[in-house]
Amino acid sequence: MNEQPTVVGINRTQDGSIAVLKGRSLAYSVQKERFSRRKHHWGRLGDLPKHYLPHLPQLSGPIDLVVEGFSSDSELENLDAYRSELAENLDVGRTALVSHHLSHLYSAFYPSPFDRAAGLVIDAQGSRVADFTESVPLPPATTGDRLEVSSFYRCERGRVECIAKQLWHGDWREPVGLGCFYSLLTRRLWPTGEGNEGKVMGLAPFGDPDADGLPELEVRGYEVFIPDAWLRHLEQADRYRYFIDGSGSFTDCANLAAAGQRAFENALLQLVAWLSEQTGEENLVFAGGTALNCTANGRIIRESPFRRVFIPPSPHDGGTALGCAIYGLVDLLGEPCEFRWENDFLGPEPDPAQVEAAVKHLPDGLAVQRPDDLVAAMVDLLAAGRTVGLCQGRSESGPRALGNRSIIADPRVPEMRDYINFEVKGREWFRPLAPLVLADQAERIFDVDRPAPFMQYAAEVRPEYRAQLPGITHIDNSARLQTVEPVNTPFLHQLLSAWQDRTGSPVLINTSLNGPGDPLVETPDQAIDTLHRTGLHALVMPPYLITKTDEPPVPGRSWSPPMPTY
Numbered sequence: 001m002n003e004q005p006t007v008v009g010i011n012r013t014q015d016g017s018i019a020v021l022k023g024r025s026l027a028y029s030v031q032k033e034r035f036s037r038r039k040h041h042w043g044r045l046g047d048l049p050k051h052y053l054p055h056l057p058q059l060s061g062p063i064d065l066v067v068e069g070f071s072s073d074s075e076l077e078n079l080d081a082y083r084s085e086l087a088e089n090l091d092v093g094r095t096a097l098v099s100h101h102l103s104h105l106y107s108a109f110y111p112s113p114f115d116r117a118a119g120l121v122i123d124a125q126g127s128r129v130a131d132f133t134e135s136v137p138l139p140p141a142t143t144g145d146r147l148e149v150s151s152f153y154r155c156e157r158g159r160v161e162c163i164a165k166q167l168w169h170g171d172w173r174e175p176v177g178l179g180c181f182y183s184l185l186t187r188r189l190w191p192t193g194e195g196n197e198g199k200v201m202g203l204a205p206f207g208d209p210d211a212d213g214l215p216e217l218e219v220r221g222y223e224v225f226i227p228d229a230w231l232r233h234l235e236q237a238d239r240y241r242y243f244i245d246g247s248g249s250f251t252d253c254a255n256l257a258a259a260g261q262r263a264f265e266n267a268l269l270q271l272v273a274w275l276s277e278q279t280g281e282e283n284l285v286f287a288g289g290t291a292l293n294c295t296a297n298g299r300i301i302r303e304s305p306f307r308r309v310f311i312p313p314s315p316h317d318g319g320t321a322l323g324c325a326i327y328g329l330v331d332l333l334g335e336p337c338e339f340r341w342e343n344d345f346l347g348p349e350p351d352p353a354q355v356e357a358a359v360k361h362l363p364d365g366l367a368v369q370r371p372d373d374l375v376a377a378m379v380d381l382l383a384a385g386r387t388v389g390l391c392q393g394r395s396e397s398g399p400r401a402l403g404n405r406s407i408i409a410d411p412r413v414p415e416m417r418d419y420i421n422f423e424v425k426g427r428e429w430f431r432p433l434a435p436l437v438l439a440d441q442a443e444r445i446f447d448v449d450r451p452a453p454f455m456q457y458a459a460e461v462r463p464e465y466r467a468q469l470p471g472i473t474h475i476d477n478s479a480r481l482q483t484v485e486p487v488n489t490p491f492l493h494q495l496l497s498a499w500q501d502r503t504g505s506p507v508l509i510n511t512s513l514n515g516p517g518d519p520l521v522e523t524p525d526q527a528i529d530t531l532h533r534t535g536l537h538a539l540v541m542p543p544y545l546i547t548k549t550d551e552p553p554v555p556g557r558s559w560s561p562p563m564p565t566y
Contacts, residue, residue: 005064005333008090009324011317012082013071013100014194016043017397019321019346020058021329025338028058029346029397031318034522040194042073045081048089055348055522064093067328069103069320072125072147072170098327099133100126100320101151101165101288107323108287109155110330111341112310117283118275119153119160122268122290123317124179125168126151136162145170149177150271150288152222154279157336163278164222175231178224178267179290181217185260188234189243189253199243201295202431204261205476207254214259217267222274224267243428265296269303276305283308287323291315292399294480297457301450313344313454314398322346322397343488344402344454347395347522358524359544363532369545375491377545379498382410382508385554386537387420389513391527392491396520400455401512402482403436403492405520405527407536409509411435411471416509418561423535423552426516429561432480433511435472438496439483441506445469446481453489455482455510471509482510491542 004023011017016032033041035051053059066086070076079097086092098106104121129136130144146167154161168176175184182197189203190196214233218225233256240256242248272284284306291297291311301309312319329335359368371377381388387409396402407424409416417433425431434455435446442448447460458478466473473479486493500506513521515534521527524541531539531546537554539546553559 005329005335006058006062007325007328007333008059008063008066009321009326009328010043010066010068011103011321011324012043012068012075013073013317014042015040015316015318016047017318017321018052018056019325020056021325021339022058024329024335027322027339027346028056028348029314029319029322030055030348030395030522031397031519033519034347034395037518039517039519043075045078045085048085053089059090062091062093065328065332066090066092066095067098067324067332068095069098069100069324070127070131071100071317072128076131096328096332097133098324099131101148102134103320103323103327104287104315105151105153105155105160105323106327106330107319108285108310108312108315109160110157110326110337111312111322111339112285113340114283114285114308114310116156116281117285117310118279118281118306119155120272120275120284120286121151121288122178123149123288124177124183125149125170129167134162136165138165138167142167149179150222150224152275152278154281155285166223176223176225178217178264178271179288181224181226181230182260182264182290184234185256188237188240189257191244197289197292199428199431200257201261201293202474203254203257204295205258205474205478206430207251207256207258209255209258209262211255212259214263217263219267219270222271224271261295264293265299268296269299272300272304272306282306283310285310287312287315287319289316294456294458295478298459298478301457311454311456312341313396313400313402313456316399319398344396344398345394345404346397350393355524355541355544358528359541359546362528362546365549366528366532366546367549369547370543371545374540374542374545375494375498378408378495378540379502381538382408382499383502385410385413385556387424387535389527389531389536389539391513391521391524391539391541395522398454399520401510401520402453402455403484403489403510405513405522407509407511407513408436408495409471411469411507411509412503412505413556414470415555415559415561416471419535419555419559420509420511422561423559425511425514432474433472433509434480434482435469436482436484436492436496436508436510438493438500438506439485442481442483445507446479448481451483451485452481453483453485455480468505469507472507
């Protein structure tokens with residue numbers, strides 16, 4: 001083994017991804033979708049030579065260990081072909097496997113600030129019992145085809161102990177667990193496509209959770225069961241077609257989302273309380289796809305017995321590649337993990353030559369400038385009601401734009417949210433937009449008592465600021481904020497400070513830099529393409545500012561939103 005080992009983790013399931021650890025602390029991680037341009041793209045054979053090797057030079061040279069993570073889909077059957085692909089494309093010393101929930105746990109605990117913590121992993125389904133790579137207390141008659149749906153841990157550095165798992169037989173006619181429940185709820189409202197859970201969360205505040213008299217979920221210790229009343233209700237396909245073909249009722253859909261979100265939150269809080277009682281720990285780490293539910297996360301922070309909570313910026317399957325690599329470093333190579341998730345800018349190193357080439361070959365209708373003061377130029381545009389893309393540095397590894405692949409705008413403009421949703425992102429009108437806020441001003445504007453650098457929980461906008469900040473205040477008066485400090489996000493901090501000097505407000509809109517149906521942009525060419533084919537007004541790629549010669553309408557001035565039909 002090298003003195004500074006190189007460990008590669010590869011997620012072969014949903015949200016296919018790769019991670020590279022160079023030594024004990026330098027990490028790279030990126031999702032396949034950023035290169036393939038297909039959201040939530042699953043891991044498949046061919047990913048390594050086609051998508052990863054061309055963008056990650058860290059994969060060249062000797063690699064001490066590759067750890068692969070699979071879930072319950074059929075890809076594990078292709079293990080021999082995957083191993084052949086590794087041997088053909090990499091200089092690999094050894095290979096290993098890690099089961100799904102354990103990779104989630106390692107992505108959350110070891111990069112957290114905690115030396116000890118309770119660990120919680122919840123998703124729709126993970127690995128089969130037969131494929132577990134951890135010791136788990138299971139009943140003697142448990143069969144190998146059962147699937148993990150939630151896992152509970154006691155963690156300290158150098159030792160991770162699974163204390164319980166809820167298992168499922170995999171038959172969707174008899175689903176169990178919180179992840180399965182939210183998946184069923186989401187698929188009833190949006191039957192096609194993946195990754196629509198965030199839409200349900202955004203829709204829920206528009207509904208009445210009591211309208212249909214649906215019960216709470218049944219929680220027995222660490223297990224969650226879905227009452228028959230819910231299963232029967234979710235069979236009403238014709239009633240919930242509003243987002244499919246416009247038939248049915250928006251109100252019915254919103255009421256369903258509201259009831260489901262509340263049931264999910266209340267059951268999750270019971271699981272968290274059980275875990276606290278079992279472990280006696282003060283700290284909690286939480287991962288799995290359900291950890292992207294910011295509204296529920298806010299309630300964990302406010303209401304659970306845990307004093308501190310860490311949710312990684314990539315708690316979903318895309319983050320398991322890093323969990324695979326950390327598992328390999330710690331458990332298989334016996335090295336300490338010194339990487340801490342202080343920021344989420346883990347994408348490939350930026351190539352200045354790519355930026356130069358991109359601005360030299362702009363499509364017709366775009367013009368490039370190189371301002372002496374880029375921050376001031378950006379503030380001028382924002383103050384004039386323009387939407388500005390920001391593409392800089394290493395990309396975010398997770399699904400949330402945190403300032404390196406972002407769209408920035410003025411939250412004081414009432415029409416701004418609708419403009420971005422309709423004219424830039426091409427998505428539903430009810431989807432909220434997130435705020436950036438200077439960290440030392442966050443408590444004044446929002447009901448928060450801790451940093452939120454990863455946009456992972458929702459907090460209430462204080463009453464006196466709701467009317468002033470309509471672009472980021474959701475219908476329930478909440479916002480999914482990102483606090484900004486100079487250490488990890490210096491350009492954002494300069495921008496917000498200049499914005500506050502100009503306007504008196506320390507808050508800006510931040511949403512992901514992508515067009516309709518697209519994943520986050522990765523490259524300068526993708527960023528320019530998004531500017532060119534959407535209603536975005538400008539793009540900043542330091543040191544350049546790119547604008548349109550034929551400018552789109554300006555929200556609140558020459559543009560007004562269409563009336564929603566519901």
